[in-house]
Amino acid sequence: MALISSTSPHTTVSNNTGAFMRQVIYATLPGLAVLTWQFGWGTVINVLWAVVVALVSEALILKARGRPVAFYLKDYSAVLTAVLLALALPPTSPWWLTLIGVSFAIIVAKQLYGGLGMNPFNPAMVGYVLLLISFPVAMTQWIAPGEAPSLVQSWQLFTGQLPVDGLSGATPLDTFRTLHSSGAGNESELASHGILHGQFAGLGWEWVNLAFLLGGLYLISRKIITWHIPVGFLAGLALPALVAWLIDPVRFADPMFQILSGGAMLGAFFIATDPVSAATSRSGRLIYAALIGVLIWVIRSFGGYPDAVAFSVLLLNLCAPFIDYYTQPRTYGHDKPNRGTQS
Amino acid sequence: MIRTLFRSRSRKIYDFHGGIHPPERKDLSNGTAIAAGPLPSQLILPLNMHIGAPAKPLVEPGERVLKGQMIAEPSGAVSAAIHAPTSGTVSAIGPRAIQHPSGMDAICIVIDTDGKDEWIERAGVADYTELSPGELVDTIRHAGIAGMGGAGFPTSIKVNLGDHQRVEELVINAVECEPYITADDRLMRERAAEIIAGIHILQYLLNPRRTLIGIEDNKPDAISAIKRACKGCDIEVRVVPTKYPSGGEKQLIQLLTGKEVKSGQLPAQVGVVCQNVGTAYAIKRAVIDGEPLLSRVTTLTGEGVRQPGNFEVLLGTPIRDLLVHGGVDPDNIGRLVMGGPMMGFTLHNPAVPVVKTTNCIIAATLEELPEPPPEQPCIRCGSCADVCPANLLPQQLYWHAKNDDLEKAQHHNLMDCIECGACAYVCPSHIPLVQYYRYAKAEVRQQAADQVKADKARQRFEARQARIDAEKAEKEARRQARLEANRKKKTETASAPTVDTAALKQASLEASKAYKAAVKAAKAAEADNADNLDALKADVDRLKAIADKAKAAVRDAKEAGPAAAPAEDIVGKLKKQVGDASSAYKTAVKAAKDAEANGDDNAAELRAKADELKAAADKLKAELRDAKANAPATPATAPQVDPVADLKKQVGDVSSAYKAAVKAAKEAEENGADNAAELRSQADELKAKADQLKADLRDAKANAPATPAPAPAAAPADPLADLKKKVGEVSSAYKAAVKAAKEADENGADNAAELCAEADRLKAEADHWKAELREAKASAPAPAAPKTPPAPTDTPKAPETEAPQALTAVDPEVAAKRQKRLKALKTAYNMAHKQYKEAHAALERGERNGDIPAEELNAMQQKVDKLKGKADVARDALDALVEEAKADIRAHTGKDLKTLKLEAARAESALADKQRELEQQRDSASEDTLEALSSELQALEAEAQIARKALKQAVEEQGLQD
Numbered sequence A: 001m002a003l004i005s006s007t008s009p010h011t012t013v014s015n016n017t018g019a020f021m022r023q024v025i026y027a028t029l030p031g032l033a034v035l036t037w038q039f040g041w042g043t044v045i046n047v048l049w050a051v052v053v054a055l056v057s058e059a060l061i062l063k064a065r066g067r068p069v070a071f072y073l074k075d076y077s078a079v080l081t082a083v084l085l086a087l088a089l090p091p092t093s094p095w096w097l098t099l100i101g102v103s104f105a106i107i108v109a110k111q112l113y114g115g116l117g118m119n120p121f122n123p124a125m126v127g128y129v130l131l132l133i134s135f136p137v138a139m140t141q142w143i144a145p146g147e148a149p150s151l152v153q154s155w156q157l158f159t160g161q162l163p164v165d166g167l168s169g170a171t172p173l174d175t176f177r178t179l180h181s182s183g184a185g186n187e188s189e190l191a192s193h194g195i196l197h198g199q200f201a202g203l204g205w206e207w208v209n210l211a212f213l214l215g216g217l218y219l220i221s222r223k224i225i226t227w228h229i230p231v232g233f234l235a236g237l238a239l240p241a242l243v244a245w246l247i248d249p250v251r252f253a254d255p256m257f258q259i260l261s262g263g264a265m266l267g268a269f270f271i272a273t274d275p276v277s278a279a280t281s282r283s284g285r286l287i288y289a290a291l292i293g294v295l296i297w298v299i300r301s302f303g304g305y306p307d308a309v310a311f312s313v314l315l316l317n318l319c320a321p322f323i324d325y326y327t328q329p330r331t332y333g334h335d336k337p338n339r340g341t342q343s
Numbered sequence B: 001m002i003r004t005l006f007r008s009r010s011r012k013i014y015d016f017h018g019g020i021h022p023p024e025r026k027d028l029s030n031g032t033a034i035a036a037g038p039l040p041s042q043l044i045l046p047l048n049m050h051i052g053a054p055a056k057p058l059v060e061p062g063e064r065v066l067k068g069q070m071i072a073e074p075s076g077a078v079s080a081a082i083h084a085p086t087s088g089t090v091s092a093i094g095p096r097a098i099q100h101p102s103g104m105d106a107i108c109i110v111i112d113t114d115g116k117d118e119w120i121e122r123a124g125v126a127d128y129t130e131l132s133p134g135e136l137v138d139t140i141r142h143a144g145i146a147g148m149g150g151a152g153f154p155t156s157i158k159v160n161l162g163d164h165q166r167v168e169e170l171v172i173n174a175v176e177c178e179p180y181i182t183a184d185d186r187l188m189r190e191r192a193a194e195i196i197a198g199i200h201i202l203q204y205l206l207n208p209r210r211t212l213i214g215i216e217d218n219k220p221d222a223i224s225a226i227k228r229a230c231k232g233c234d235i236e237v238r239v240v241p242t243k244y245p246s247g248g249e250k251q252l253i254q255l256l257t258g259k260e261v262k263s264g265q266l267p268a269q270v271g272v273v274c275q276n277v278g279t280a281y282a283i284k285r286a287v288i289d290g291e292p293l294l295s296r297v298t299t300l301t302g303e304g305v306r307q308p309g310n311f312e313v314l315l316g317t318p319i320r321d322l323l324v325h326g327g328v329d330p331d332n333i334g335r336l337v338m339g340g341p342m343m344g345f346t347l348h349n350p351a352v353p354v355v356k357t358t359n360c361i362i363a364a365t366l367e368e369l370p371e372p373p374p375e376q377p378c379i380r381c382g383s384c385a386d387v388c389p390a391n392l393l394p395q396q397l398y399w400h401a402k403n404d405d406l407e408k409a410q411h412h413n414l415m416d417c418i419e420c421g422a423c424a425y426v427c428p429s430h431i432p433l434v435q436y437y438r439y440a441k442a443e444v445r446q447q448a449a450d451q452v453k454a455d456k457a458r459q460r461f462e463a464r465q466a467r468i469d470a471e472k473a474e475k476e477a478r479r480q481a482r483l484e485a486n487r488k489k490k491t492e493t494a495s496a497p498t499v500d501t502a503a504l505k506q507a508s509l510e511a512s513k514a515y516k517a518a519v520k521a522a523k524a525a526e527a528d529n530a531d532n533l534d535a536l537k538a539d540v541d542r543l544k545a546i547a548d549k550a551k552a553a554v555r556d557a558k559e560a561g562p563a564a565a566p567a568e569d570i571v572g573k574l575k576k577q578v579g580d581a582s583s584a585y586k587t588a589v590k591a592a593k594d595a596e597a598n599g600d601d602n603a604a605e606l607r608a609k610a611d612e613l614k615a616a617a618d619k620l621k622a623e624l625r626d627a628k629a630n631a632p633a634t635p636a637t638a639p640q641v642d643p644v645a646d647l648k649k650q651v652g653d654v655s656s657a658y659k660a661a662v663k664a665a666k667e668a669e670e671n672g673a674d675n676a677a678e679l680r681s682q683a684d685e686l687k688a689k690a691d692q693l694k695a696d697l698r699d700a701k702a703n704a705p706a707t708p709a710p711a712p713a714a715a716p717a718d719p720l721a722d723l724k725k726k727v728g729e730v731s732s733a734y735k736a737a738v739k740a741a742k743e744a745d746e747n748g749a750d751n752a753a754e755l756c757a758e759a760d761r762l763k764a765e766a767d768h769w770k771a772e773l774r775e776a777k778a779s780a781p782a783p784a785a786p787k788t789p790p791a792p793t794d795t796p797k798a799p800e801t802e803a804p805q806a807l808t809a810v811d812p813e814v815a816a817k818r819q820k821r822l823k824a825l826k827t828a829y830n831m832a833h834k835q836y837k838e839a840h841a842a843l844e845r846g847e848r849n850g851d852i853p854a855e856e857l858n859a860m861q862q863k864v865d866k867l868k869g870k871a872d873v874a875r876d877a878l879d880a881l882v883e884e885a886k887a888d889i890r891a892h893t894g895k896d897l898k899t900l901k902l903e904a905a906r907a908e909s910a911l912a913d914k915q916r917e918l919e920q921q922r923d924s925a926s927e928d929t930l931e932a933l934s935s936e937l938q939a940l941e942a943e944a945q946i947a948r949k950a951l952k953q954a955v956e957e958q959g960l961q962d
């Protein structure tokens, strides 16, 4: 009888990291569906393409680093990164844009830092920011909500056979920003833009965000994520928005508009919750996420970009270790928590 | 009404952080009654089934033993006896495989059983209240009872807390939170009455305010059985929710009482004693039935077992026999675990025996407890932190343990991990976290052990060094005294009224001036090839001898100056004694603490004694102050010496008293922990005395500058000017020499090398004088003896200046000055050494080249020797100064840096404790108590302040030394 010799505990939960990641991927499906309904098949095509690119890049780099390829591909972390990045890209994105973004995210932002668990920055957001800085035009060409191109048109956009110009339209966040930066912001102007007035918030985008909210709630119910980051994130975004809006409703967008526009829900439930690059303790996560939310509001309201999820997340990734140092829990039997790295 | 409210509140079940809910799998084995275990042909009884010292065998191989006969007796305080579980013959005493994570063998007594199961005579006590607590503890100790829950700590220690430690809660641990195990469950269902009888004995021993039994709510039958059995007595049954690890000692205490046991402390320190139900049962058997611990209930379970259940297994039964007894198919099991699945150990050798702590054997199939999946990277998901009952950050611990960064791991409270395995259980990446922690903890312990060893060696060395230093200092003092006497005689015969170092210096300077002039003349003559060269050279030598003598005289005078003060000796000795007393006191405290850890406490008595001592200390302080107040009124130094001498005597008394205490403490420690209280009181006494002495010393110091110090303010100017003049002269001589050397070099003169060497020598001299000048400047404001003005009639109070001067010698300001001097001397030495080296090299060069006449070579040789002498003198002076500085710090503070640091830290923590206490009592305590507390706080604050200051000062001085 060959007895196993191991240290305690001798039993563990049956789930694993790969299952965690797969759950997160499933939870993006409602959001993906609404994106397709509103903006056509471009996002679906890009998600699939991104997954292929991610798997190939990951396999190549693992091979180059001399790691077991199949073992690490099974953790699904590369697939998740690809899906999240593709969901954040405009549905008009051509194939090369996705290729550059995803391969950069996997190879540089993740594997060159040592692979899963070692990357200080959220790889998907690193890829996104790279693209935003390098190809600002391609990255801001969205389709007007509800005017979804056909599958053929989407495919042609993807392959680059169809110029984007004819189809593209502004997002609600864009519209709001342009109105104010041109100095023409007044109540009648605001009212004249139908895109700003959907059922609850910006047209079309409200549904996208509600769908991601639904997926996020599923994740919380499955205990894949805790409530701390989403709640902190949305509160950090909505509270300053509320105060500013109460002071000047023309100059500032209302909080509902803020949390249901752009990448707010995707960021709150799927991006900021990436455990590797977030803060770890519960209170630390609240602080971390709240600061992301505040930063998004600041950049949206005063900065040069219409949306700011990627920048804010990366900036707070940088602060996460610092937040961790100052939010260590009080260990049993100790009078007060540790603070800082060393006493 | 209020009563019910109170009751309901006190019945509250608290919660602890984290915890998990693994599949319980208890139904495998809890359905059948406890059955008899096998009677194996051989029993293997390790001498160390408990925590502590191994038991001492009482039998020889070949000896026949009866069931219940003691075969090994406890050795030392923390130990437990072993008895023969059945009758038979001792076949061997030697190493056998036992269950130990390291897989090491251990000494065991092996008994070949004879199947007769023949009992030795039993002597139970029906009414245990007839026995005194001491007798009961003895019975428990000799019955070999050790904690049956898991750790195996000898029970006699845990129930013997001494009269002064109040037990608030006796907690009986019946939680059994680990999956699979049902031994306690069945025991409670079937033998509740006996368990309760055992608990009553514990109550009699410990006299707790409340007795609480904690049982998880997944054992309804056990709960009702226990509730029935303890109806009408003062035992409360508390049902806790099923959650792993509720059965951890600290977790259960938190659940039932809401109290947290401080990190590194024992539950007894928060007034709680925790015992396992199995232990209570064993106590009942031992006391009432007279049956020592021979067997225990062990769960045999797992899917590899045909009839899982609980068995009353004889201690020493090889696991293999138990497996056969329970019907285990050896080919069908993939993993054999002793203990539970969360904290147990895998067995690789089924020959190991069942011991006192073996509560469960799991024979699991491969499907049931499969191979652990491969480890994936940590994704920092935080699940582990969410379930950690100690509220640690397991992912951070893992990270630091993996990187061997033990310091950071300890900073994250690695040592507070209870190795419950909850974190590893939930980790989605299947990282064997606990394995990393065990490894890191072992490393930390190893390092600590090494540190202790090194510290001990260092302490021995330091003690020896201190002794040597003291001897040296004494010798030096005697020498100085002799010197002084000699000099007095000399100066008297020379009709000079007092030693006048300035005059001496003057003479020395003149002598060396003359010498140098002669040298110059000789050089010139040499250059001119004059006839009278030899005569000139002889002249030079003669003058040099004179100059050297003069210099030596100056040096002696300097050395003799500060040494003569009698007060310094006394103060220094006093300080040293204070240092000795306080460091010795610390040893005593440590001894007392050790003893305390083993139990026993009588706080009230101690406090009374401490107060007494404090009063005594105050009295002494007052006396000292009085004496000091009188001192300045009388002009002579004598009255100041008297109280100091008194103090000295007192210090002597204290230290001898303390020594006796330490000796007693050590003896007591060796004999066990019974008189810990006494030790502590002695420690307190010593502390009070040490404090008092410290205070006295401080006062004496503070007082010193207050005595009128008629320091001659105008004095330093003259020697400074002298020195300046000297420097000017020497450096101009040096310049001239350089010029001559250059010329000679240009002209291709033979003696160019020599001239060069000469120039170098002069430069060294100039440097030396410059250094001296610097030093003189640095120390000018101090009333140092060598710098007293030349006119002796101007300072009629000269002898009186010596006392304050000696006292200020330990002042940090003086230390700073000394540091400057040190620097100067160092430069001088370096310079001299360099010159010597260069001259030596030149000489060697000359010898090698062979182009220099023999006598010139000789001259060079002489020069080299001279330079070497000079360098040596400088080095000696430097060494002496360094030694002096070191001795000073020691004398000044009475302890080394580490002690000071420790003291400061201790004072701070005492302060913090007191503050907390005050905070807690602010609302509840009476006015008087608060006042007392705040005055205590103030005293502690002052103490901490002093400790901080002493530390800072010592650190600065330490820095100056280098």
Ligand code: SF4
Residues within 6 Å of the ligand: B377, B378, B379, B380, B381, B382, B383, B384, B385, B394, B395, B398, B423, B426, B427, B428, B429, B430, B431, B433
């Ligand atoms: S549970 Fe495992 S993967 Fe998650 S943070 Fe802890 S160690 Fe890392």
Ligand code: SF4
Residues within 6 Å of the ligand: B387, B388, B389, B390, B391, B392, B394, B416, B417, B418, B419, B420, B421, B422, B423, B424, B433, B434, B437
């Ligand atoms: S094993 Fe240690 S770190 Fe892990 S959960 Fe238990 S106490 Fe916490």
